Amino acid sequence: MSNKWNLIVDIAQCDNCRNCFLATKDEHIGNDFPGYAAPQPEKTHSWVDIVRHERGQYPIAEAHFMPVMCNHCDDAPCMKVAKNGAITKRDDGIVVIDPVKSKGQKEIVEACPYGAVYWNEERQIPQAWIFDAHLLDNGWSVPRVEQSCPTGVFRALKIEDGEMQRIAAQEELQVLKPELGSKPRVYYKNMHLMTTCFVSGTVATDVNGVEECAAGADVVLARNGTEIGRAKTDTFGEFKIDRLAPRSGSYQVQIDLGSKPAQTLTFDLADTSVYLGVVKLG
Numbered sequence: 001m002s003n004k005w006n007l008i009v010d011i012a013q014c015d016n017c018r019n020c021f022l023a024t025k026d027e028h029i030g031n032d033f034p035g036y037a038a039p040q041p042e043k044t045h046s047w048v049d050i051v052r053h054e055r056g057q058y059p060i061a062e063a064h065f066m067p068v069m070c071n072h073c074d075d076a077p078c079m080k081v082a083k084n085g086a087i088t089k090r091d092d093g094i095v096v097i098d099p100v101k102s103k104g105q106k107e108i109v110e111a112c113p114y115g116a117v118y119w120n121e122e123r124q125i126p127q128a129w130i131f132d133a134h135l136l137d138n139g140w141s142v143p144r145v146e147q148s149c150p151t152g153v154f155r156a157l158k159i160e161d162g163e164m165q166r167i168a169a170q171e172e173l174q175v176l177k178p179e180l181g182s183k184p185r186v187y188y189k190n191m192h193l194m195t196t197c198f199v200s201g202t203v204a205t206d207v208n209g210v211e212e213c214a215a216g217a218d219v220v221l222a223r224n225g226t227e228i229g230r231a232k233t234d235t236f237g238e239f240k241i242d243r244l245a246p247r248s249g250s251y252q253v254q255i256d257l258g259s260k261p262a263q264t265l266t267f268d269l270a271d272t273s274v275y276l277g278v279v280k281l282g
């Protein structure tokens with residue numbers, strides 16, 4: 001078994017600074033790497049793209065960002081349509097679209113289910129992020145996306161597949177569109193920030209006739225009578241319970257401050273996160 005490249009992307013750490021996007025442009029615009037990649041056009045290509053996803057409702061809302069690029073799939077759909085050996089899978093796991101052999105093969109763009117391949121109109125070739133194979137082959141230990149990211153989103157690992165699967169299980173990593181069976185080598189940490197919903201609310205209580213934030217209240221979330229999550233309100237009386245599957249039905253929320261009668265609310269979860277508003281106890 002040989003060591004192969006993998007990339008772990010931690011969505012929780014990305015703040016949308018776009019250094020990785022710019023570093024990839026800096027590497028490829030105006031630079032030709034024969035055998036690896038022809039120059040990237042100055043406009044329209046995003047070999048490393050940043051996908052934005054917003055969750056929640058005012059006042060408890062948040063935005064998350066997910067870098068998306070070629071996944072260097074082990075069973076790559078792009079390779080199945082490529083002719084004349086235009087796409088190769090290297091022994092180290094990296095997929096490279098040959099900038100000469102791929103000329104005129106626009107079907108490679110359509111074949112990628114991740115939208116990671118861009119058409120170079122001027123040169124008439126498909127292009128994608130090459131995992132900086134040209135740099136790794138010349139002694140670099142990490143690709144430029146990792147080198148340029150200030151918050152440590154990326155972790156490039158050249159390890160055996162068994163070890164990668166162990167890390168994926170241990171850190172609960174997920175790949176994009178696993179149902180396709182394309183076997184991506186790019187793994188995402190904290191994917192729930194892009195794919196699941198949360199319920200939140202603000203709890204207030206009456207203290208000597210004055211409404212105040214109810215800190216430390218117990219919030220229990222249940223579905224069909226079974227507890228599936230709990231939280232405590234913070235200093236501002238706010239709570240949040242995460243990782244709820246979209247369109248997962250009816251929920252009950254019980255809020256208990258101890259000193260006041262508990263309250264139970266219900267809600268139906270559709271596609272978006274739910275803010276239950278200000279719940280007044282007592």
Ligand code: SF4
Pocket residue numbers: 069070071072073076077078079095111112113114115116117128182
């Ligand atoms: S992400 Fe797209 S371009 Fe990259 S290897 Fe997979 S199918 Fe091919």
Ligand code: SF4
Pocket residue numbers: 013014015016017018019020021050065067148149150151152153154
């Ligand atoms: S450099 Fe890092 S933090 Fe900035 S957009 Fe890219 S992944 Fe996100």
